[in-house]
Amino acid sequence: MEAKSIEDVRELATEDIMSPWKLAWRRLKKNKLAMLGLYILAIMVLLSVVGPLVSPYTMEQMDLSNIQSPPSLAHPMGTDEVGRDVMTRLFYAGRISLSVGLFAVVISVVIGSVLGGIAGYYGGFIDSLIMRIVDIFMSFPFLPLLITIAAVMSDWKVPPQYRMFVVMILIGILSWPGLARIVRGQILSLREQEFMQAAEALGIRDRRKIFRHLLPNTYASIIVSATLDLGSAILTESSLSFLGLGVTPPTPSWGQMVQVARDLYTLQMQPWLWIPPGICIFLTVMAINLFGDGLRDALDPRLKR
Amino acid sequence: MADDLLAIHDLRTYFYTEDGLVKAVDGVSFKIKKGEVLGVVGESGCGKSITAMSILKLIDPPGKIISGDVIFEGINLIELKEDDIRKIRGASISVIFQEPMTSLNPVFTIGDQIGEAIMLHQDLDKVNARKKAIEMLKTVGIPRADEVVDEYPHELSGGMRQRAMIAMAISCNPKLLIADEPTTALDVTIQAQILELMRNLKNDLGSSVMLITHDLGVVAEMADYVIVMYAGKIVEEAEVVELFKNAKHPYTIGLLQSKPVIMRDEDRLNSIPGQVPNPLHMPSGCYFHPRCSHAMDICRESQPELKEVCEGHKAACWLYEGVI
Ligand SMILES: Nc1ncnc2c1ncn2[C@@H]1O[C@H](COP(=O)(O)OP(=O)(O)O)[C@@H](O)[C@H]1O
Ligand code: SF4
Numbered sequence A: 001m002e003a004k005s006i007e008d009v010r011e012l013a014t015e016d017i018m019s020p021w022k023l024a025w026r027r028l029k030k031n032k033l034a035m036l037g038l039y040i041l042a043i044m045v046l047l048s049v050v051g052p053l054v055s056p057y058t059m060e061q062m063d064l065s066n067i068q069s070p071p072s073l074a075h076p077m078g079t080d081e082v083g084r085d086v087m088t089r090l091f092y093a094g095r096i097s098l099s100v101g102l103f104a105v106v107i108s109v110v111i112g113s114v115l116g117g118i119a120g121y122y123g124g125f126i127d128s129l130i131m132r133i134v135d136i137f138m139s140f141p142f143l144p145l146l147i148t149i150a151a152v153m154s155d156w157k158v159p160p161q162y163r164m165f166v167v168m169i170l171i172g173i174l175s176w177p178g179l180a181r182i183v184r185g186q187i188l189s190l191r192e193q194e195f196m197q198a199a200e201a202l203g204i205r206d207r208r209k210i211f212r213h214l215l216p217n218t219y220a221s222i223i224v225s226a227t228l229d230l231g232s233a234i235l236t237e238s239s240l241s242f243l244g245l246g247v248t249p250p251t252p253s254w255g256q257m258v259q260v261a262r263d264l265y266t267l268q269m270q271p272w273l274w275i276p277p278g279i280c281i282f283l284t285v286m287a288i289n290l291f292g293d294g295l296r297d298a299l300d301p302r303l304k305r
Numbered sequence B: 001m002a003d004d005l006l007a008i009h010d011l012r013t014y015f016y017t018e019d020g021l022v023k024a025v026d027g028v029s030f031k032i033k034k035g036e037v038l039g040v041v042g043e044s045g046c047g048k049s050i051t052a053m054s055i056l057k058l059i060d061p062p063g064k065i066i067s068g069d070v071i072f073e074g075i076n077l078i079e080l081k082e083d084d085i086r087k088i089r090g091a092s093i094s095v096i097f098q099e100p101m102t103s104l105n106p107v108f109t110i111g112d113q114i115g116e117a118i119m120l121h122q123d124l125d126k127v128n129a130r131k132k133a134i135e136m137l138k139t140v141g142i143p144r145a146d147e148v149v150d151e152y153p154h155e156l157s158g159g160m161r162q163r164a165m166i167a168m169a170i171s172c173n174p175k176l177l178i179a180d181e182p183t184t185a186l187d188v189t190i191q192a193q194i195l196e197l198m199r200n201l202k203n204d205l206g207s208s209v210m211l212i213t214h215d216l217g218v219v220a221e222m223a224d225y226v227i228v229m230y231a232g233k234i235v236e237e238a239e240v241v242e243l244f245k246n247a248k249h250p251y252t253i254g255l256l257q258s259k260p261v262i263m264r265d266e267d268r269l270n271s272i273p274g275q276v277p278n279p280l281h282m283p284s285g286c287y288f289h290p291r292c293s294h295a296m297d298i299c300r301e302s303q304p305e306l307k308e309v310c311e312g313h314k315a316a317c318w319l320y321e322g323v324i
């Protein structure tokens, strides 16, 4: 074999080179704040998923003989105005808040990366068109639109469980432009790389070039941006629900549970009703941001190689 | 002619840049016979790569193929629709690029990348494409092929990557292999190995090769016929032995003289005095005249045509006007 030379020696030396993802994970593990974020997030997810299963109460189960009671052994976070267990509702609310955030982000990632990919790959007129749509979305008055839609939904008596989906979709549709910009910028420079010329010389179709060859090269930034977006999506859902425009009772979400604090009496006298969901929102969003920042540092291409 | 695989006639590829018109390829004609290795030499920027990419219509705006015929097996590729020429790319004509570091996609395994062309042009499914990819890796002399197939490009050395590129390029038994400076980015020992590999593969497959390089050493080793390009035009062409023994054009002579013996990776071609002309402001007459020690009045005024100067040997230079 003629290859038995410097090549083979080099092969041995390169054998323990790690994949970029492993490398990033290693860097991430060293970042204490990011790992703290990851742990808090994991605990929140775990509580939301497992909590309702192990709780002796159900979400709607009312105990009219035991309303508005402060925390006790039977109800560690007390009960609300119709005697429902606050802790159980908090677990359920976590499910709702986290999944609204997650689906909103999934929607935004799908729209953002597809449109960003197409804009960056084709450039020219298509790019200008998509980027003007991005501009429009970015300068759109978000809140008035949501208030209007919420009002329309109340008018049409949309059932609460469907309103949740509307909120998800709305947040998703309104938050893709940032991601589209990031993806477009990266594709714009990636498509000039020699490996794309090589792909073209193999006779590969445009669609495959965009979605199989180019987009995977942007996964790192998509993941970072999606993580940080998850935090703001959860926050948006909370604010909307707090204002009564998002998830509505009897479906609980963290923001919707905090809503009771709008009543001065509850605010002062029944802190067990609004402090726990408030802390949940704060901890979750902070954890996501810590983790997202850590992820960004770990995946930063400027630190790579 | 029956034994011509590819015949290019009067190819012109221009770039309409913001600063003005760049005639990257300006009226180039040549042929490649079946099984032949055509060497294309010239300093960087003289239009070698653009000529090669024009064959497969891989020219992106602001570039445009203005005119010319590229007859490949009797079909004019220039007239083909995008969908049809795509079936030729990577199948009957494939390309090896200069930079093995950057011409493989960093997020795909070697096997996936080789398999891509195989699945596309040979109608094999994933499992069989993978088998074929391993087979191709073995063919190009990659040790531990069944492990390398699952590795990412960054896990391989430059030489191994270039072998993988070659495996990808020959995986569909191309009739024409375009190698654009395939060894320029590699160190000398690896260069020799890759050239050796290409020569063996070429003999086994019976493919023709268009070998682009600025290294006359590589041309001497590999090519049957050589064309020398300068500023988008062919200035001299002949069979390899004839060209090296009996170079006519002052530019070719300059290239031959500037070929150093020891420092193989120096910027050797710059030892011709002066610089490649600015493509936006080409000199009048013979494009080479500002750098030519034989320049005459006529050289500044009008452009010499590529003409036969002795049997089977053409040059575009006023010095040889009227010799035949
Ligand atoms: N995308 C482009 N835009 C403008 N000019 C270009 C572009 N690509 C190549 N050119 C011009 O075409 C000429 C030939 O380039 P090329 O074929 O790559 O040279 P080489 O012989 O080094 O391969 C160069 O002078 C360059 O200025
Ligand atoms: S035509 Fe004149 S300037 Fe051009 S190469 Fe020949 S002698 Fe030199």
Ligand SMILES: [Mg+2]
Pocket: B045, B048, B049, B050, B180
């Ligand atoms: Mg080139």
